[in-house]
Amino acid sequence: MKRTHLPLNALRVFDAAARHLSFTRAADELAVTPAAVGQQIRALEDLLGVVLFRRTSKGLELTDEASSGLAPLRSGFLQFEEAVQAMQAGQSSHVLTIAAPREFLGAWLAPRLAAFRAENPQVRFVIVDGAANDFTEANLDLAVRWTEGPGDLEGVALGAPEWTELGEGERIVWPGDPDETGEGLGDSAAAIAVGDAGQALAMARAGLGKARVPSLLLPDGEGGTPEACRRGYWLVAPVPQWRQKKVRALVAALTER
Incomplete structure (x- = not known):
């Protein structure tokens, strides 16, 4: 259903003027000039086709038309305030929903979440699940992704974009493998193809081959020398x-250096 355009600013001015029965005091409340209040009231009267105020020897008075609409108008403003408070409730909530790859959660993120919660x-x-991509459907606040950048989202890099080779023998490959040559899952020389970096890391640690994995997944000293790559955790x-x-x-806590 198409909604009627409401002159909300003018209605807000009318409410203030009706409470004070004074354009000057209404102007003080709204931090505008009395002339601006008068202009808004005249514009509202023109739009509605009614007179809202009459001047008497005692000052301003509301007309019957103005009085008849004042109570529902104020009720409407209260509902607007309740709507804003309801929308802000999500910001004040202390629940954070985060999508993160399982291996990254265990190796890097979980200890930092624990430290944040301690404070x-x-x-x-x-x-x-880190594969959750739809923020609305999954009701996400944040997501961690192994990618080249934030894309069309806001984002910040977690650590340096680096990979480290671990293990010996034939290649273990996975989607998102930081092999800059482009060789990967289709490489006939690869002995094992797995689903993610965590699986590649587990296989390499088990002695089933060598894998290139994000350096953030490894404790200091494990594997070879880290090398820069295009992707990183964001x-x-x-x-x-x-x-x-x-x-x-x-975000501030997770990106502290």
Whole structure:
């Protein structure tokens, strides 16, 4: 259903003028000039086709037409305030829903979430599958992705974009493999193809081949020398989620150097 365009600013001015029965005091409340209040009232009267105020020897008085609409108008403003409070409730909530790859959660993210919660005991986390891509459908606040950048989302890099080779023998490959040559799952020389970096890491540690894995997954000293690559772990979210106070606090904690 198409909604009627409402002159909300003029109605807000009318409400103030009706409460004070004075354009001057209404102007003081709204931080505008009395002339601006008068202009808004005249514009509203022209739009509605009614007179809202009459001047008497005692000052301003509401007309019957103005009085008849004042109560539902104020009720409407209260509902607007309730709507805004309801929409802001998500920002004040202490629950953060995060999508993260399982291997990254265990190796890097979980200890930092624990440290954050130790300082913010009211916080609760909901962790979902890192493959969750739809922020609305999964009701996500943040997601961690192994990617070349945030794309069309807001984001910040978590650590340096580096890979480390681990193990010996034939290649273990996985989707997102940081092999800059482009060789990967279709490489006939690869002995094992797995589904993610965590599986590649487990296979290499078991002695079943060598894998290139994100350096953040390894403790210091394990594997070869880290090398730069295009991809890295990024913390991302759409702009509305990124602007939430609770999200900003966690992002700041996770990116502290």
